[in-house]
């Protein structure tokens with residue numbers, strides 16, 4: 278038996294034990310679930326004890342991971358003191374609570390990523406175990422000490438991982454995380470961590486693994502969607518979306534920037550000059566004006582007040598409200614007061630107020646153009662929500678007599694009360710309402726209280742309460758009435774928790790591209806959050822992108838920063854990276870590439886369409902011609918990668934926007950193996966220049 282086969286068999290034994298243990302945990306979880314249900318139906322729930330809950334959730338996650346072809350166990354560490362343990366996607370213990378597998382996020386697993394021959398941290402051998410489902414298919418060892426270790430096999434696991442076939446989605450790198458990546462993943466949660474690095478240095482991978490790590494280290498704090506990951510586009514979030522479930526994490530919110538405002542999903546970007554205008558902070562002022570402006574279709578006359586008078590009145594309402602911090606959607610009462618003052622105390626009809634001072638949504642103020650909001654509109658909608666304030670429930674339209682009766686303020690019933698009105702017969706009030714929920718009219722004899730109580734009890738029963746007796750009391754207007762005694766006390770109305778987008782950690786990918794308005798939108802969601810900011814200034818394409826990290830961090834409303842840099846590229850082969858670096862903005866260090874091989878071909882052609890027809894791979898073209906060439910628009914490829922890239926007409930990419938050169942740099946750094954450049958026009962000068 279060869280050494281490799283022997284070692285594979287040893288690891289297979291361990292993996293088999295892990296899967297067997299998993300089955301036991303799953304059975305336990307099913308039993309616990311059933312027990313939990315029994316307890317709940319037997320009476321007041323005592324809740325599951327913490328251990329039970331843990332088994333349940335671990336089992337649920339294990340079921341998720343079952344489908345993972347990469348396997349649960351991927352590493353092994355042998356220490357100089359003879360200790361050995363396995364590292365995996367989740368921690369699993371045997372029946373005696375001894376660890377079978379250590380969770381990759383646990384402190385004990387850190388040496389798996391940190392140990393080097395120079396600083397072995399007590400590790401004599403690191404082994405990477407490759408599984409397909411429950412089957413071990415490969416082992417790969419690295420010896421970290423001078424001492425003799427038995428059974429060393431295999432080649433560089435990182436290289437193997439980099440050259441493995443890729444699908445449409447990003448795959449996690451949990452078994453081959455590199456030391457500096459690990460340091461970024463495990464950086465403390467508090468404060469702001471900025472992780473920089475050139476294209477393909479693993480920034481996105483680090484961001485996603487960091488989300489999983491934070492949840493592991495402080496699930497109590499971050500669980501239930503308290504971690505938000507923001508990516509540049511829906512294409513991108515779809516591309517990376519599978520990594521987190523693969524790591525056992527599903528409670529992280531993953532959103533494209535165009536999806537941050539509830540109810541709108543925007544994918545289209547505006548042209549650079551429009552994006553520049555919409556991304557600028559002066560928009561706050563513009564939107565404030567719009568929010569207070571006369572709404573379209575507002576009536577132009579009220580009694581003797583004409584359009585001019587109404588416009589002045591509107592300004593007056595705004596002035597008074599702004600002085601007291603009242604937002605437009607909370608200003609209707611003030612509007613009624615101002616108009617009433619102008620009309621010598623006259624009551625302002627609700628119908629007029631509804632039309633003249635309607636409750637506005639951001640979408641009312643900023644309607645979609647051509648039926649579609651752009652990504653650049655989203656921060657504006659979000660800003661408008663802030664400016665307009667929550668809509669205040671509009672007062673229902675009341676009849677004349679009710680308005681008179683309520684002019685000293687609506688009187689609300691505290692509880693159910695049955696009273697007699699000369700006009701309406703018996704009337705039944707309900708808690709919290711100013712008008713009766715039922716009127717008997719002449720159907721009940723006004724002198725027959727007993728019949729009235731039976732009538733009222735039937736209605737109250739429909740409302741979900743049983744009447745067991747009646748006592749004397751008063752209705753909301755101080756008239757004498759009868760109060761029902763209910764079988765159980767009335768439930769206290771629960772104030773619904775406002776669902777707020779408040780996060781405790783926000784991770785921003787491709788953060789170099791955020792405009793000041795986008796920063797404000799994120800800052801609102803991150804007011805109480807620590808942050809991880811990930812990006813590369815060399816790939817900044819937004820016309821208003823910040824020029825430095827401290828500047829961006831300031832725009833996000835934060836100050837202290839922990840800076841970490843990832844120096845090594847794992848995507849782009851050196852030959853392509855060197856060529857791409859010609860388009861790199863001055864002052865930014867090119868990335869050193871770890872990936873071997875790669876080819877670069879540049880071809881001047883007569884006709885793009887014919888040339889493309891002869892190519893295979895992913896065609897990336899300037900936005901203006903992408904559709905006609907059936908190509909991916911260059912504005913959509915940020916963060917993505919493809920094996921073979923055919924890049925079309927670089928000169929047009931550069932010319933299309935103010936930061937066209939950065940856009941070109943992004944496009945040049947997408948290829949994992951081959952880059953072909955096709956052009957009919959002369960190449961941009963920097964690309965042609967020999968260096």
Ligand SMILES: Nc1ncnc2c1ncn2[C@@H]1O[C@H](COP(=O)(O)OP(=O)(O)OP(=O)(O)O)[C@@H](O)[C@H]1O
Nearest residue numbers: 450453454455476477478479480481482847848916
């Ligand atoms: N430690 C690693 N082991 C294996 N593969 C890795 C490792 N680090 C990065 N990679 C691979 O390198 C590629 C680039 O990673 P990623 O997309 O995270 O880089 P990035 O810095 O976000 O790039 P960009 O700036 O272009 O968005 C991916 O295919 C990723 O899986």
